[in-house]
Amino acid sequence: MPERFAIYYAPGAAEPLWAKSKEWLGRDPLTGATIDGPLAGTSRDALFDRSVSARRYGFHATIKAPMTLAADKSRAELEDALADFAAEAEPVAIGRLKLSLIDGFLALVPADQPRELTDFAGEVVEAFEPFRALPSAAERERRLKGGHLSERQIELMDRFGYPYVFEQFRFHMTLTDRLPEHEREAYSRAAAAHFGALAEAETMLDRLVLFHEPEPGAPFMRLGDFILTGEAANERIRAR
Template sequence: MTAAITNNPRIALYYAPPASSAWWREGCEWLGRDAESGLSIQTGVHAWTEAPRRYGWHATIVAPFHCARGVTPADVLAAAQAWASATPRFEMPVRAAQLNRFVALRPAHASDDERLRAMAASALHALASVRARPSAESIERRVSPGMSARQIALLREWGYPYVLEEYRFHMTLSDSLDDAHARATIASEWTRRIERLGPLPIHGAALFVEPQPGAPFMLWQRLPFTNIANIANTAQDKA
């Protein structure tokens, strides 16, 4: 989706696997929709993936937001591109994990979890000036009994409770499922797929947009990360 966007839709900064990768193809096929082309994909697991299908194959970096007053989507794109251009790419081993009643992909190693938490924090600060702050009434409506005191404080400060030290990188594979057997089946299936696919390529992020409230999110712009090898070569050339 590369056309200009209008009507102040919600915009999100997500991680998405490279378009040419098997990781992107398999994730889209599993969810039943390609958020970049907009095409639906008929699979046998639709009953398990209705909620994540609307958002597309991704991991949240900065949760969906409206533009701040006087800010355009082009301003958001410029800020996101500047952040991405200073973010190094890397490869990350992942595992299939059950998170409460969901199944999701998570970093296999604690060191990568911390690295991604720092990356998401840098993105949150980089986009702070272009994000509209939700109204106080909206924020208070989103306070739930299951939130910790720290999560409530983050919600009130940032408009979202799972940021900074509360951030957890995850790529959702299922709806909320009461069926423990279904969750175990999904986790087992993706454990096999991970063995075949190898490490997850953290090579870039993407801006997704929600064209109208409740509509499926579409991948609007990909944001490649920096290749560390290129930075090193450039530094050597200048020396």
């Protein structure tokens, strides 16, 4: 499988939530640096073992899931399209955050996901679908393995390469891999201590961030931010 690209939301690299997430997961996807040091409520080694996948993908919320580019598309074209999209789109409220367990994974999620956020994510999925290469039959079978997807989720996966889009979309920024049931309360307390007020802060989706997996299994890297300004749309309105 060749390199993959993903369109995520992640806090700005200068924002406190990004700094806290790097400390928690122990890796900076912008520089590739490993981050060590003590954590409140848990040991670094214990959390390292419980966040292997979360650390590899980097702190983010998936908007357009990792994809191999279609044969007629390039990274430069994807970046140009992201810049154009960001110039048309306005920031979207995520609302107040909260810590939550999703199928055993600890994550930061909206306390009450706004409809506008769900709709915006769907717009991104559709807008960038032409950049996605279709998976092979073997890849499709691998994704279906386990039989946990509903008929609707399989339909969405076949159409858009990812089952959790449109009405199935749930905004979440993952902090751990799936935790054993007896450890979930302890890690929830540790995350609450680590993130403090940031775990309940009002948050805006003000950018789309391009992440890159250079080869299968490699850590994802943060390539660039595309700030949602709505400038192009506003210019057209002013020109009328």
